[in-house]
Amino acid sequence: MTRTDPAAPPAGPYPAPPLSAPSAGPYTTSPPPAGCTVRDLPALRDALCDRVPGWLRDRRWFAGKDTPLAAVTPVLAELVVEGPAALLLAVVRAGHDELYQLLVGVRDEPPPGLGDDVRIGRAELPGGRRPVLYEATGDAELMGRLLDRIARGDRVGVLRFEHGGGPLPTGLPGRAGTAEQSNSSVLYGDRALLKVLRRPTPGPSPELELLAALDRAGGVRAAAPLGWIRSAPGGPGGGTTLAILQEFVPSRGDGWQLAVEAARACVAGECETVAPLGGFAEEARALGRATARVHAALAAQLGSRAPSPAEAGTLVTALGDRLTEALRELPELGPFERPLRSVQRSLAEAVRRGDAPPVQRVHGDLHLGQALRAEDDWVLIDFEGEPGHSVGERRRPQPVLRDVAAMLRSFDYAAHHALAGLLGAPPGAQSPQDLRGTRLARRASAWAVHNRRAFCAGYAEAGGADPRRAPVLLRAFEADKAVYEAVYEARNRPEWLPIPLAAVRRLAHGRLPAG
Numbered sequence: 001m002t003r004t005d006p007a008a009p010p011a012g013p014y015p016a017p018p019l020s021a022p023s024a025g026p027y028t029t030s031p032p033p034a035g036c037t038v039r040d041l042p043a044l045r046d047a048l049c050d051r052v053p054g055w056l057r058d059r060r061w062f063a064g065k066d067t068p069l070a071a072v073t074p075v076l077a078e079l080v081v082e083g084p085a086a087l088l089l090a091v092v093r094a095g096h097d098e099l100y101q102l103l104v105g106v107r108d109e110p111p112p113g114l115g116d117d118v119r120i121g122r123a124e125l126p127g128g129r130r131p132v133l134y135e136a137t138g139d140a141e142l143m144g145r146l147l148d149r150i151a152r153g154d155r156v157g158v159l160r161f162e163h164g165g166g167p168l169p170t171g172l173p174g175r176a177g178t179a180e181q182s183n184s185s186v187l188y189g190d191r192a193l194l195k196v197l198r199r200p201t202p203g204p205s206p207e208l209e210l211l212a213a214l215d216r217a218g219g220v221r222a223a224a225p226l227g228w229i230r231s232a233p234g235g236p237g238g239g240t241t242l243a244i245l246q247e248f249v250p251s252r253g254d255g256w257q258l259a260v261e262a263a264r265a266c267v268a269g270e271c272e273t274v275a276p277l278g279g280f281a282e283e284a285r286a287l288g289r290a291t292a293r294v295h296a297a298l299a300a301q302l303g304s305r306a307p308s309p310a311e312a313g314t315l316v317t318a319l320g321d322r323l324t325e326a327l328r329e330l331p332e333l334g335p336f337e338r339p340l341r342s343v344q345r346s347l348a349e350a351v352r353r354g355d356a357p358p359v360q361r362v363h364g365d366l367h368l369g370q371a372l373r374a375e376d377d378w379v380l381i382d383f384e385g386e387p388g389h390s391v392g393e394r395r396r397p398q399p400v401l402r403d404v405a406a407m408l409r410s411f412d413y414a415a416h417h418a419l420a421g422l423l424g425a426p427p428g429a430q431s432p433q434d435l436r437g438t439r440l441a442r443r444a445s446a447w448a449v450h451n452r453r454a455f456c457a458g459y460a461e462a463g464g465a466d467p468r469r470a471p472v473l474l475r476a477f478e479a480d481k482a483v484y485e486a487v488y489e490a491r492n493r494p495e496w497l498p499i500p501l502a503a504v505r506r507l508a509h510g511r512l513p514a515g
Contacts, residue, residue, distance in 0.1 A: 035084035037082050038079050040079070044077070044086075044088055044104075047123035047124060048120065049072050051123075052120055053071060053072055055119075056069065056094060056100065060182075061183065063096070063387075064095025064098065067095055072093060072094040072100075073093045073094075074093075076157075077089070077090040080159065087136055088104040088106060088133075089102075091200065098199060101196065101200050103184075105133070105134045106123070106131045107131055107132060110132055110134040110139070117135075120133040138175075138176040140175060142174075143176075144171065144174055146194070149161040149229075150227040150228075151167075151169070158232045159229060160230050161229055163227035164224075166226070169189075169191045174186040174187065174194070177193070182199065183196055187248065190250060192226055193223070194244070194245050195207075197243060197384075201240065201390070202239055203391040204241075204391065204395070205244070205384070206391065206394045207382070208244060210363075211224065211244075211246065217297035219297070221376075221377050221378070222294075222380065223248075225246055226247060228245060251373050251379070252373045252374075254368065254371060255283075255287060255367075255368035255369065256367070256368040258373055260417050260421075261418075262279065263280070263415045263418035263448075264421060264422060266447045267422055267440050267444045268440075269443070281454040282454070284451040284452075284455045286377065287371055288455040288458025288459035288461070289458040289459065289461055289462035290377055290379070291366070291378075291380065291403065291459055291464075292460075292462035292463055292464035295362065296463060298361045304358050305358060305359065311397075315356070319476060319480050320344055323337075326483045326484070330487055333501075340508050344476060346472050346476070347473060347476040355473075357473055358399065359398055362400055362402055363380060364394055365382065367406055367410035367413075368413075400464070401467060405474055409478060409482060411448050411451045415444040419440055453468075456468050475507055478507055482504045483504060
């Protein structure tokens, strides 16, 4: 699709308002306001904290929807663009003592076409000005100005705008990404993507570390890091990465979208004459190869080693602790506790025998939605790790089988998502007497097994150890992931709970993870 971009905005910040202006007429006693400057920052910050609680609770990326949100407290706030169209970058503390980043536009009225849900409220500024505060990632001009800050390596208050050394495009308008994620993305044509970390955490950025390692390794398709925004060490929110500018990866879609489409065709019986289980297996195989290459590159750059006895023990203990917490929250897991504990004991025995797998840096939150199908290969994205875990946990070396197990679970999800779409009902809603539903469910399970096997085969082809040769370890990690999924669905989408519960049942009673 061809898109005509508006003229590029000025490269520098808007000029400060003049000290005086000619009178516009006999009844004018003061010049019209020329927009916001740093002098307005305290009032803007206070207005934002007053207005934002109700708005924040409805955001896709807000984690405390079950908690009343009466107030937020500011951690940092800087006016990164001044003028009639101003941009406020703020980090606030809210909910369960969590940090949230806001990119807030300040104008008399938001640009047309952004939607009513972007409006946060009006601020009361000196001189009777009442500009609107609004979510600004959809404001093409302001996002372009933000990109220019990174390209120039600017400093604004405690904020540091840095680039990775190469030339960056400037004067490009930004376009908000449409995917619903725990972060927000801004696209700059086909050149770059800015990932705005909505829930920033102090300390080194796991994603920046891993993207830089893949960039150094070469030979692995990845979204190279082009720049970033972070707060200065020692100040408010010190040393926190707030946004990452990455190379834009053109693609035909993400793995989830493509897999669900393929699974739907297979389950509906539209591809039986060509391939009984659909034509996605080659894609699954290629994705396995791409995953193995990423693991090999991370190991080469950041190291791979046998875990210490303490680390191996922590690995086993952590699985047990997570299961205990899940059982406390979700009674539906109760019937599977004994066999799940048995799975974990098998893992503990393997570790005691010295069969603990090597550990290294891994993706940490791998699933089909974290893979883009570029023209010539799969590209893994979003290396920040599992949301909700501390930076220390996300940077901790792990067995690569954790990533593999998570991807295998994702194939199962794609198949049953497709099944639910065909049945027009949530998973497990059909009665046992529904023969059509039973027949389609069997096809969905067969599709998942077929593609899980293809992924494992591709992983081995690219030099990784075939995951199916470590059934005890893989079963333990996949069971752990399925339990996590069950708790998530119970909290957020109870109608989808049957998908992970079916996997828990299968894994608890001895079915091998890859099929």
